[in-house]
Amino acid sequence: MKKLIHFWKLDLFLALLHKKITTVIVLLSFIAISIGFFGTNHLINSLIDNQALSRAELSSKILRESWFTYSQNVVNRLKDQNIKVTPQYHNIPNAIPNPATYLIELGETLSSQITGTELQLYSEYPFPYRKDNGGPQDSFEEEALQHLKINPAQPFFRRDKVKDFVLFRYAEGVTMQSSCVDCHNSYPTSPKKDWKVGDLRGVIEVNQSINDVMIFAEDGMKVIQLNIAIIVFLLFISIISVITYLRNYNDILHQEVRKKTESLRQLAVIDGLTQLANRRQFDHTLELEWYRLQKIGENLSLLICDIDFFKQYNDTYGHQAGDDCLKLVAQIIADGAKRNGDLAARYGGEEFTLILPGTDAADAAIVAARIIRNVRRLQIVHEKSDIDSYVTLSVGVASLIPNKTCQPQKLIKIADDALYEAKKQGRSRFVIG
Incomplete structure (x- = not known):
C-alpha cells in the first residue's frame, strides 16, 4: 500500500511538472537570478560602505590625535612663555592657534591635498568669527549634531547625494576635556560660558566621494551577475534532464497507478478534523x-x-x-x-x-x-x-x-x-x- 501511495504522489507531481514545465523553469530561473543579483548588489554596497567607514574612522582618529598632541605637547608648553593662544593668531605676533582652530585648519589642508575627501569641524556654538560657516550647514549636519548630543560616543554616518556626487558622510563627536573647560569658559568671545567636561563641543565630519568606487564595483558586479546567470541556466538544464528521466520512469508505472487510483480514493472515508468516519x-x-x-x-x-x-x-x-x-x-x-x-x-x-x-x-x-x-x-x-x-x-x-x-x-x-x-x-x- 505504501508503495502504491508513493507511485500515486509521484504521478501527480510529475504530471504537474510536465504540464507547466516551461512556466516553472522560467519562474524558478527568474527567482534564482533575482536573488543572485540582489545578493551581489547588497554585498558590493556593503563592502563600499565598510571601506568608506574604515577610512573615515582612520581620518577622524588622525585629526583627534593631532589635536590632542598639539594641545598637550605644544599649547600647554608654550602658554606660560608669553605665547598667546588664540583663534585669530594670524595678525598677532607671538601667537599660535588654539587647538580648535588648529584642528579646523588641519582639516582644510588635508582636504585640499586628498582627492575626493573633505574633513571639517563644526559646532552648535561656533566662535563669532566662524558663525557663518562654523555651524551645521545642511540636514545631514543637523541630524548628526542632534544624534551626537544624545549619543556623543556613537558616530553618525550614511550615504548622501550632493548634486551629482554620492558621498559617504561620517560625523564623530568631540567632547569637552578637563584641560579645555577653563579656557573656553574664560575666553572673551566664547559663545558659551558654562561648559562642563563631557559636553559636545564640536563635530568632526569626514565626507568621501564614492562615485568612482561605485562605477568600478558596478563593472565587477556585472561580471559576477553574468556568471550567476550562466550557473543558474546550467543548473536548470540539469533539472530538466532529471525531470525527463523521471518522466520516462513514470511512464512505466503510470498504467499501474491509474488502475489503483480509484481504489485509493475509496479509502478517503475519514473526517480530517476529528479522525472519525465521515x-x-x-x-x-x-x-x-x-x-x-x-x-x-x-x-x-x-x-x-x-x-x-x-x-x-x-x-x-x-x-x-x-x-x-x-x-x-x-x-x-x-x-x-x-x-x-x-x-x-x-x-x-x-x-x-x-x-x-x-x-x-x-x-x-x-x-x-x-x-x-x-x-x-x-x-x-x-x-x-x-x-x-x-x-x-x-x-x-x-x-x-x-x-x-x-x-x-x-x-x-x-x-x-x-x-x-x-x-x-x-x-x-x-x-x-
Missing part, C-alpha cells in the same frame, strides 16, 4: 448493518449527538477553539464504540453519530448517558451556554429490529426526532425515540 462512511455502514441485522433479526441502535449551543461557543472563542472542542468531544464518542462492529462518525458540523449493531434501546441508553457524562467531565468552559458553565451534549437514541417494510432512514428519523425532544426538554440529556 458522512459517506456512516451512510455506507448503516446500510450494511441494516440489511445484515435484518437477516438475523437483531436490534440496530443509533445515537445522534449534538453539542449544545455550539454556535455561541464558536462565536465566542473562535474557530480554532471550536475545532479543538469538536476533536475532544469526538474522542469521547469514539470511546463509546467499544466493539468491532460499532462506528463513531461525524454527521456534520457539531453533530456526531454512533452506530451500535446488536444493541437494544436500554443498552444504547447506557452508552448515551456515559457519553453525556464524560463530555461534561471534560470541563470545556462555555460561558455562553444557557444551561451550564461547561460544554454539554444532547443525544437522541433510536433502536429498531430492521425489517423489509422500512429503510435505514427511518432509524435516522427516529433518532433525530429524539434529539429534538432532548433539546426541547432542556438539553444535556438523552431521549429514547
Whole structure:
C-alpha cells in the first residue's frame, strides 16, 4: 500500500511538472537570478560602505590625535612663555592657534591635498568669527549634531547625494576635556560660558566621494551577475534532464497507478478534523448493518449527538477553539464504540453519530448517558451556554429490529426526532425515540 501511495504522489507531481514545465523553469530561473543579483548588489554596497567607514574612522582618529598632541605637547608648553593662544593668531605676533582652530585648519589642508575627501569641524556654538560657516550647514549636519548630543560616543554616518556626487558622510563627536573647560569658559568671545567636561563641543565630519568606487564595483558586479546567470541556466538544464528521466520512469508505472487510483480514493472515508468516519462512511455502514441485522433479526441502535449551543461557543472563542472542542468531544464518542462492529462518525458540523449493531434501546441508553457524562467531565468552559458553565451534549437514541417494510432512514428519523425532544426538554440529556 505504501508503495502504491508513493507511485500515486509521484504521478501527480510529475504530471504537474510536465504540464507547466516551461512556466516553472522560467519562474524558478527568474527567482534564482533575482536573488543572485540582489545578493551581489547588497554585498558590493556593503563592502563600499565598510571601506568608506574604515577610512573615515582612520581620518577622524588622525585629526583627534593631532589635536590632542598639539594641545598637550605644544599649547600647554608654550602658554606660560608669553605665547598667546588664540583663534585669530594670524595678525598677532607671538601667537599660535588654539587647538580648535588648529584642528579646523588641519582639516582644510588635508582636504585640499586628498582627492575626493573633505574633513571639517563644526559646532552648535561656533566662535563669532566662524558663525557663518562654523555651524551645521545642511540636514545631514543637523541630524548628526542632534544624534551626537544624545549619543556623543556613537558616530553618525550614511550615504548622501550632493548634486551629482554620492558621498559617504561620517560625523564623530568631540567632547569637552578637563584641560579645555577653563579656557573656553574664560575666553572673551566664547559663545558659551558654562561648559562642563563631557559636553559636545564640536563635530568632526569626514565626507568621501564614492562615485568612482561605485562605477568600478558596478563593472565587477556585472561580471559576477553574468556568471550567476550562466550557473543558474546550467543548473536548470540539469533539472530538466532529471525531470525527463523521471518522466520516462513514470511512464512505466503510470498504467499501474491509474488502475489503483480509484481504489485509493475509496479509502478517503475519514473526517480530517476529528479522525472519525465521515458522512459517506456512516451512510455506507448503516446500510450494511441494516440489511445484515435484518437477516438475523437483531436490534440496530443509533445515537445522534449534538453539542449544545455550539454556535455561541464558536462565536465566542473562535474557530480554532471550536475545532479543538469538536476533536475532544469526538474522542469521547469514539470511546463509546467499544466493539468491532460499532462506528463513531461525524454527521456534520457539531453533530456526531454512533452506530451500535446488536444493541437494544436500554443498552444504547447506557452508552448515551456515559457519553453525556464524560463530555461534561471534560470541563470545556462555555460561558455562553444557557444551561451550564461547561460544554454539554444532547443525544437522541433510536433502536429498531430492521425489517423489509422500512429503510435505514427511518432509524435516522427516529433518532433525530429524539434529539429534538432532548433539546426541547432542556438539553444535556438523552431521549429514547
